[in-house]
Amino acid sequence: MTTKHVKRAFKYRFHPTDAQAAELSRTFGCVRKVYNLALAARSQAWQQRAERVNYHQTSAMLTAWKKTEELAYLREVSSVPLQQALRHLQTAFTNFFAKRAKQPRFKSRKRSRRSAEYTTSAFRFRDGKLTLAKMADPLDIVWSRPLPAGASPSTVTVSQDAAGRWFVSLLCEDEVTPLPPVDAAVGIDVGIDCLLALSDGEKITNPKFERADRVRLAKAQRDLARKAEGDGANRAKARRKVARIYARIVDRRRDNLHKLSTRLVRENQVVVVEGLAVSNMLKNHRLARVISDAAWGELRRMLEYKCDWHGRTFVPLVRWFPSSKLCSTPECGYLNEKMPLNVREWTCPRCGTTHDRDVNAARNILAAGLAVSACGAGVRPQRESSRTGLSAVKQEVVPTARLRAAQL
Numbered sequence: 001m002t003t004k005h006v007k008r009a010f011k012y013r014f015h016p017t018d019a020q021a022a023e024l025s026r027t028f029g030c031v032r033k034v035y036n037l038a039l040a041a042r043s044q045a046w047q048q049r050a051e052r053v054n055y056h057q058t059s060a061m062l063t064a065w066k067k068t069e070e071l072a073y074l075r076e077v078s079s080v081p082l083q084q085a086l087r088h089l090q091t092a093f094t095n096f097f098a099k100r101a102k103q104p105r106f107k108s109r110k111r112s113r114r115s116a117e118y119t120t121s122a123f124r125f126r127d128g129k130l131t132l133a134k135m136a137d138p139l140d141i142v143w144s145r146p147l148p149a150g151a152s153p154s155t156v157t158v159s160q161d162a163a164g165r166w167f168v169s170l171l172c173e174d175e176v177t178p179l180p181p182v183d184a185a186v187g188i189d190v191g192i193d194c195l196l197a198l199s200d201g202e203k204i205t206n207p208k209f210e211r212a213d214r215v216r217l218a219k220a221q222r223d224l225a226r227k228a229e230g231d232g233a234n235r236a237k238a239r240r241k242v243a244r245i246y247a248r249i250v251d252r253r254r255d256n257l258h259k260l261s262t263r264l265v266r267e268n269q270v271v272v273v274e275g276l277a278v279s280n281m282l283k284n285h286r287l288a289r290v291i292s293d294a295a296w297g298e299l300r301r302m303l304e305y306k307c308d309w310h311g312r313t314f315v316p317l318v319r320w321f322p323s324s325k326l327c328s329t330p331e332c333g334y335l336n337e338k339m340p341l342n343v344r345e346w347t348c349p350r351c352g353t354t355h356d357r358d359v360n361a362a363r364n365i366l367a368a369g370l371a372v373s374a375c376g377a378g379v380r381p382q383r384e385s386s387r388t389g390l391s392a393v394k395q396e397v398v399p400t401a402r403l404r405a406a407q408l
């Protein structure tokens with residue numbers, strides 16, 4: 001079994017000195033400023049003159065901005081994170097013009113992620129110590145897990161979350177080993193009253209701690225809402241508390257999703273999931289739902305790159321497959337006209353089988369996925385049997401060997 005080289009991000013907390021925290025905050029501010037200035041210039045050129053401004057033009061603009069009195073402060077921080085911000089904007093526009101993403105938006109001081117990206121010329125990594133440009137001392141990193149032996153990071157991203165915690169993410173080359181083949185396949189559906197339903201009948205519920213965490217979050221949010229607009233200090237304190245609880249939920253959830261995705265990939269040779277847009281159908285603005293929708297997107301990404309790493313087949317289906325309405329009994333294929341969200345169990349009028357709503361959907365997803373994966377990756381087969389509704393099944397192109405850095 002041959003090992004595979006992948007780029008992998010290793011993320012750690014660190015505790016900056018006051019001087020480092022000040023330097024990083026200044027850098028975050030400059031990154032945001034440069035990103036917004038370049039975005040304004042590009043949007044204006046596009047809207048007024050239908051011109052596309054490229055990365056090199058924005059890079060020349062940055063040089064000019066630094067020479068003005070008003071923006072001279074941009075010279076005080078490392079230039080690398082500013083250049084990286086322009087590269088990220090370039091990527092955002094490329095995706096926008098290719099219709100893969102919405103138009104890039106301005107970064108906000110309060111809502112946007114505070115982060116700065118350093119490439120090799122702007123940091124030194126030696127003897128397990130990481131020192132960033134414009135800093136005298138290495139960062140005090142909490143090495144919660146080891147880096148791969150002999151790893152040398154190619155990119156370092158520093159960020160601060162809404163709860164005020166500092167993180168550094170090191171992108172390194174790592175080796176992964178394909179898992180021994182197994183003779184099993186699984187279809188996965190987003191459950192209505194559970195986190196996931198599997199085609200083998202297992203239903204995976206949200207871990208118990210989520211409920212308690214959510215109760216605490218809801219209470220903190222009510223406290224925050226009650227604080228008067230004018231009461232700055234208390235309001236800020238309440239906001240930090242909400243952010244802390246939220247950060248804890250996100251951490252524990254990610255941990256749980258890693259365990260779950262690793263298990264599913266280990267146990268199955270083929271993993272079939274519905275298209276991403278399906279979860280949008282279920283979306284409402286209640287907190288619980290928002291969190292589990294986000295969890296589904298995250299789990300799907302984990303399954304995709306872990307399948308890629310370990311030699312498994314990941315099959316995403318398109319969104320309009322009627323998996324809930326279709327009877328999953330082989331050779332039956334009865335299609336219900338409607339399947340309201342409150343129906344948890346139903347009996348097929350044609351074959352008499354009683355189905356759990358979500359497990360039935362997961363079984364249909366598996367069958368559809370196996371049908372398309374048998375046709376080979378990258379093709380868009382049309383299934384002939386219109387009675388079963390399977391004519392709606394097409395396969396998205398399964399990306400291979402994609403950079404999977406951001407997802408860890």
Ligand SMILES: [Zn+2]
Nearest residue numbers: 327332348351
């Ligand atoms: Zn049936």
